[in-house]
Amino acid sequence: MKYMTEFRDGKIAGKIARAINSESNKKIRIMEFCGGHTISLLKYGIQDLLPDNIEMVSGPGCPVCVTSKAEIDAAIELSENPDVILASFGDMIRVPGASMSLRQSKAKGSDIRIVYSPDDAVKIAGDNPDKKIVFFAVGFETTAPVTASSVKLAESMNLKNYFVLSAHKTTPGILSALLAEEVRLDGFICPGHVTAITGTAMYKPLTDAGKPCVVSGFEPLDILSSILLVVRQVETGIAKTEISYSRVVAPSGNLRAQQIMNEVFSPTDAVWRGIGVIPDNGLKADGDYKRFNACAEFDIEIETDEKETKGCICDKILRGLNKPTDCKLFNSACTPEDPIGACMVSDEGTCSIYYRFGRKGKTVA
Amino acid sequence: MRKTDFITLAHGGGGKASEELIEDVFLPLFSNDILDSLSDGAILDAPKTGKLAFSTDSFVIDPIFFPGGDIGSLAVHGTVNDIAVSGGVPRYISVGFVLEEGLPIAALKKIAASMGEAAKACGVSIVTGDTKVVPKGGADKIFINSSGIGFVPEAVNINPKRIREGDSIILSGTIGDHGIAILTSRKGLEFKTETVSDSQPLNGLVKAMLEAEPDIRMMRDPTRGGLAASLNEIAKASAKGILIDEKAIPVKRGVLSICEILGLDVLNVANEGKLVAFVPEESSGKVLSAMKKEAAGKDSAIIGKVGGAKPGRVEMKTAFVGNRIVESLVGDQLPRIC
Numbered sequence A: 001m002k003y004m005t006e007f008r009d010g011k012i013a014g015k016i017a018r019a020i021n022s023e024s025n026k027k028i029r030i031m032e033f034c035g036g037h038t039i040s041l042l043k044y045g046i047q048d049l050l051p052d053n054i055e056m057v058s059g060p061g062c063p064v065c066v067t068s069k070a071e072i073d074a075a076i077e078l079s080e081n082p083d084v085i086l087a088s089f090g091d092m093i094r095v096p097g098a099s100m101s102l103r104q105s106k107a108k109g110s111d112i113r114i115v116y117s118p119d120d121a122v123k124i125a126g127d128n129p130d131k132k133i134v135f136f137a138v139g140f141e142t143t144a145p146v147t148a149s150s151v152k153l154a155e156s157m158n159l160k161n162y163f164v165l166s167a168h169k170t171t172p173g174i175l176s177a178l179l180a181e182e183v184r185l186d187g188f189i190c191p192g193h194v195t196a197i198t199g200t201a202m203y204k205p206l207t208d209a210g211k212p213c214v215v216s217g218f219e220p221l222d223i224l225s226s227i228l229l230v231v232r233q234v235e236t237g238i239a240k241t242e243i244s245y246s247r248v249v250a251p252s253g254n255l256r257a258q259q260i261m262n263e264v265f266s267p268t269d270a271v272w273r274g275i276g277v278i279p280d281n282g283l284k285a286d287g288d289y290k291r292f293n294a295c296a297e298f299d300i301e302i303e304t305d306e307k308e309t310k311g312c313i314c315d316k317i318l319r320g321l322n323k324p325t326d327c328k329l330f331n332s333a334c335t336p337e338d339p340i341g342a343c344m345v346s347d348e349g350t351c352s353i354y355y356r357f358g359r360k361g362k363t364v365a
Numbered sequence B: 001m002r003k004t005d006f007i008t009l010a011h012g013g014g015g016k017a018s019e020e021l022i023e024d025v026f027l028p029l030f031s032n033d034i035l036d037s038l039s040d041g042a043i044l045d046a047p048k049t050g051k052l053a054f055s056t057d058s059f060v061i062d063p064i065f066f067p068g069g070d071i072g073s074l075a076v077h078g079t080v081n082d083i084a085v086s087g088g089v090p091r092y093i094s095v096g097f098v099l100e101e102g103l104p105i106a107a108l109k110k111i112a113a114s115m116g117e118a119a120k121a122c123g124v125s126i127v128t129g130d131t132k133v134v135p136k137g138g139a140d141k142i143f144i145n146s147s148g149i150g151f152v153p154e155a156v157n158i159n160p161k162r163i164r165e166g167d168s169i170i171l172s173g174t175i176g177d178h179g180i181a182i183l184t185s186r187k188g189l190e191f192k193t194e195t196v197s198d199s200q201p202l203n204g205l206v207k208a209m210l211e212a213e214p215d216i217r218m219m220r221d222p223t224r225g226g227l228a229a230s231l232n233e234i235a236k237a238s239a240k241g242i243l244i245d246e247k248a249i250p251v252k253r254g255v256l257s258i259c260e261i262l263g264l265d266v267l268n269v270a271n272e273g274k275l276v277a278f279v280p281e282e283s284s285g286k287v288l289s290a291m292k293k294e295a296a297g298k299d300s301a302i303i304g305k306v307g308g309a310k311p312g313r314v315e316m317k318t319a320f321v322g323n324r325i326v327e328s329l330v331g332d333q334l335p336r337i338c
Helices: A010-023 A035-043 A069-079 A090-094 A102-107 A118-127 A144-156 A171-179 A192-198 A201-208 A220-236 A255-264 A287-292 A314-318 A350-357 B016-030 B071-085 B105-122 B177-185 B203-212 B226-238 B253-262 B281-292
Strands: A028-034 A054-061 A084-088 A112-114 A132-137 A162-166 A187-191 A213-216 A241-243 A265-272 A276-285 B051-059 B089-100 B125-134 B142-152 B168-171 B218-220 B242-245 B276-279 B301-306 B314-317 B323-325
Touching: A010 A220, A028 A035, A028 A192, A028 A220, A035 A054, A035 A220, A035 A350, A054 A171, A054 A220, A054 A314, A069 A084, A069 A102, A069 A132, A069 A162, A084 A090, A084 A118, A090 A102, A090 A112, A102 A112, A118 A132, A118 A144, A118 A162, A132 A144, A144 A162, A144 A255, A144 A287, A162 A276, A162 A287, A171 A192, A171 A201, A171 A276, A187 A192, A187 A201, A187 A220, A192 A213, A192 A255, A201 A213, A201 A241, A213 A220, A255 A265, A255 A287, A276 A287, A314 A350, A350 B323, B016 B105, B016 B125, B051 B071, B071 B089, B071 B105, B071 B142, B071 B203, B071 B218, B089 B105, B089 B203, B105 B125, B105 B142, B168 B281, B177 B253, B203 B281, B218 B226, B226 B242, B226 B276, B226 B314, B276 B281, B281 B301
Parallel strands: A028 A054, A028 A187, A084 A112, A084 A132, A132 A162, A187 A213, A213 A241, B089 B125, B242 B314
Antiparallel strands: A265 A276, B051 B142, B089 B142, B168 B276, B168 B301, B218 B276, B242 B301, B314 B323
C-alpha cells in the first residue's frame, strides 16, 4: 500500500542500522523533537538497533503535553459558562488542569464537543446561533493554519458567535530555549510536519551553534535515515539543515499556510508546560480578526505561573533533561489510566509512549 | 386511546398503550411458544447433561442503524456470541428495552424485526422481555439489554487456566471492521468508506470448531478494546505469555488506511463477529480448516502462539524488526460503540 509499508521495510532498516553502527564513533546525544518520532523509535524497536554511543532524547514536540495547566483551566472556566459550547480536539479532554480535566467538567454538565477539525466547530456555531462557540485551539504550526482558516470561514459566514481560545505555540522560540538548556545536545531530528509549514529557515540558529538538524518524517525508515544523516554531520564536523522527508517538506515551507496564519494571528507570549513563558511564542487572533479572540470576548487572562504536581518531572522530560524511567511516579502512581503529568496523558507524550512500548528489552531502565 | 407514530410515556406505563406495543410490535416479530404465553417469567427446558452458560450485555450504540447492522441485530449477536465463545449452545435470550419518548414506532419496528430475524438465524428464542420509556433526553433513542442462556456440552471446558505453552492462537477473520464502520458513520467525521460492521453470530462457527476439536482451551470474541484487550485479558488470566505475528493478522486495507489516518491501532478497534481461539498446537490444522469452511470463519488464520513472551504479557513480532508490547487500550477510543 502506498506509503503504508515501504517505510517499514525491515531489510532496508538493517542496512541503514549497519551504516550507522559502522560510521558512528563519537558519543552523542540526539534529540528527536516530536512525540511522533518517539513513538516510532520505541514502537519499532529502533533504539535497539543503535550503537551504545548514540543516546536518543525526547523533545517537547507534543502539543497536548506543553499546553499549560492555566490554559486548560481557562478552557474549563469557559466550558462552565452556560452560554458556551466548548469545542476541543479529543486529546485535550483528559489532560488534568489545576483541579480537574475537561472530561470532568463535561461530566458535571458543561457542553463540550469533540471535533476533528476547527471547521466542525464553525459548523456548530452556525447551527447554534443562540450560543457562543469557543474552539480550544492547541498545536504548533501544523494546526495553527487550520485554526486561522476556520476563523476566516466564520468571518465569511458572518458568524458573531465563534471564538478561539488559542493555546497555539510556535517552534522557533522553543528551539532557542532548548539551545540554552544545560544538557548538551549534539543534533536534532526536527519536526517533519511543522517544517512542512514553516520551512527550514528557523533552524539557522541551531546550525550556527554547530548542531546538525535533519527534518524527519515519522515512519521507522524516516527516523533511521535521519539519524544516519545526523551521525554523518557530527562525524565530519559539519552542521547544516537537511531534509530526509522531502516527499512532504520543501525548504520554503507552505507559503499559503504561513500567509493565512500571519493574516489572522499575531505573536503573543506563551506559557509552555514545564518550560515557562517564552516571549512571542504564542498566537492570538488579532487585527481584523480580533473579535474572534476568546480571551478578549470573555475577559480571561491566562496565568503564567506554572507549578507541577509534587514528584512529577514532566518539566524535565519535556526539556530532555530526564527520561520517564527516571521519574518515581512513572508506572506506579502515574499511568495512562490515571495520569499525573501531561506527558502521560497524550498518546504522543513521552511517558505514555515509554509506558506503552518501552517496558521491554534494552529500553527498560 | 389514539395510536401515535412515536413512543410516548404511556407506552411504558403498563396500561393499554404498553399492551398495544407488545401486541403490534414485539409479539408478531419475536413469536415462539414460550413468549406467546406472556407469563411473567419464561419456563425453560433444562439440559439433560452438561452445564448452563449465562451472559448479559447492554447496547447503547450510536448510531442505532449503521452499515452492516443495527442495535437490534447487534443485541442478539452480542449475547449469542458471548454464550458461544463460553462453549455454550445458545438457546434462550431475554430483551429489555429502554426507549426515549419520541422514538418513531417505525424505527422500533425495524429494530425489532431485525432482532427477530437475527434470533431465528442464530436458532435462539426470545423468551421474555420488558419495555420502559423515559422522558425525552433521559436516554438516547433506544437502549437494549439482552441476556442469554446456553447449554454447555459435558466434553467442553472453555477456561483460560487450561491454556498451555505452545498452544496455537487462531483468529476467525479480519479485525477492526465494526469500530471503523461505526466511526465513519458518525456525524462529524465524514469519511467515504465501504467498510461495514462485521456484526454476525458465531455459534455456527463455534459448533464446527468444537466438532473438530472438543478440547479447545479458550475462546473470546474481541469486542470493545479489540484483539489487544482480549489477548491481554487471556494472558493475565492464564499467566502465560502470548506472541502474535503482525503479518499473520487479517486486516482489510480500507480499515488499515483509516486507522493510519486517525492514528488508531487496529488491535484496539472493536469487532462484533470475530473470535480468537486457543487450541492445542497439534489440532490447530483441523480446527483452522473447519473454521474456513464456515462463512463466519472463511478468513481465519493462525496468528500466534502461547509462549515467547513474559507471563501475563502480549508481544507482537512486527513487520519491521523485533517485537513490541501489545497493551490494552487506555480510556475510551470511541464511546458508545456497542
